[in-house]
Amino acid sequence: MADLTFATLSGDYTVIDGATIEDFTGSLHGESLRAGDEDYDSVRRIWNAMVNKRPALIARCSGTADVINSVNFARENNLLISVRGGGHNFPGNSVCEDGLMIDLSRMTGVRVDPSTQTVRAQGGTKWGAFDHETQAFGLAAPGGTDPDTGIAGLTLGGGIGWLSGSHGLSCDNLISADVVTADGRSLTASADENPDLLWGLRGGGGNFGVATSLEYRLHPVGPLVLAGYLVYPYDKAREFFALVGEFTADMPDEMNIITFLATLPDGGGKVCRTLLCYYGPIEEGERIIRPLREFGPPLADDVRPMPYTEAQSLALAPQGRHNYLKSHFMSEVSDDALDITLDYFDRVTSPLSSVLFQYLGNATRRVPANETAFGHRGARCEWATNAVFLDPGESEVHIRWVRDFSSALAPFSSGPYINQVGTEAEEGEEAIQAAFGDNFHRLATLKQKYDPTNMFSHNQNIRPRI
């Protein structure tokens, strides 16, 4: 086997001889891929087409043993590593240039225990597969609104979804996890074992190790929920946002809502859209959303009873486009923030780009600020602007639009969502601190305990600190 050149954690390069590589790849039950191998490109390319990095080696782990061997190999050789769960992270942290990519996309087993209303799923599972299994028992856990996102990345950073109003964030429902830490041990993090690690996993991102499986509390949901889009003319956006502000101020726990500014395809022009999901009795949901429907004749109204799994697919974002996103948590959508939002959206640079306000849900806000690592319990909604485009040659203008827009809204922000923070080179450590607020120092101390050499650094990174 040929020698391979790897990027190291120290920022330089090291050559590992073919025999050592062969010892490592031979220790894996899953396959390993390098440039030139048939599946190499399809595995290193992820949801966001902007990300085009080339790992020196990809370990397609089949289970915990492969993850342990990969972590040990990386540590012994001081290699740069990245961890891929669902591959949906905007800045593409799951793929590293010239390092070792620990790929969990084959680790997708899900086991529901209906008697305890819990589920254990492997670290490469996506929400679509997770929901499919849990709904077979009439159960669900709060997850993301796109079935193609990974349960691990999303949960470790928080996880805002359709059930957050009643049941909080995904991380609030994480009961335990098995984690391979930097020293190559597989630890269980739960209320009884390593509870400090469980605290950090509930919102602290992928900083503490590789989560090979995650256990969640489940809740009875469905099979039908009331969900779908209401679409209003763009020139009514200001009044519509005012109405949504009132609506969300005292909406019931079962109601969850995202409001967008977007452009319809085929020259349909700009619109104001709201995507909602209510998972109580359907007639009650119809009654509750009446003010939104009666706001005016909508351009489109496809809110209807549908299976929960269909509601979970309504926000599916196509793969293979270029995406650049920034986010802010906000305590409210003030008139001034809305003025800025409309001003920027008037000048949107791509018809595929959108702005959204995702409401966090009542139960999310009831959890005390330091009970988990998630940093923004006081926020009412997440603002996120996503520039989407097909031609990489245009990236500068679209990225500039998002950056300027985000800077203009910074005075209204309590910090970004850790799951949406860009690369450290672009955002710096201040963005990470702002994403965690008062929990940051406790997280840095926990990082020192579980990953003192910062092996898990190719992520929204918390540096170890005593």
Ligand SMILES: Cc1cc2nc3c(=O)[nH]c(=O)nc-3n(C[C@H](O)[C@H](O)[C@H](O)COP(=O)(O)OP(=O)(O)OC[C@H]3O[C@@H](n4cnc5c(N)ncnc54)[C@H](O)[C@@H]3O)c2cc1C
């Ligand atoms: C289209 C789209 C829709 C989204 N919708 C929502 C939403 O509704 N709600 C919401 O809260 N967020 C949403 N997000 C953001 C999402 O939470 C993050 O992008 C998240 O990182 C995706 O997780 P992943 O496993 O797919 O990520 P990956 O890209 O695979 O990984 C991202 C990072 O997570 C960590 N990680 C992943 N798996 C593991 C693991 N098993 N062990 C340890 N670390 C791991 C690593 O640090 C890795 O760098 C959305 C993102 C996209 C692109």
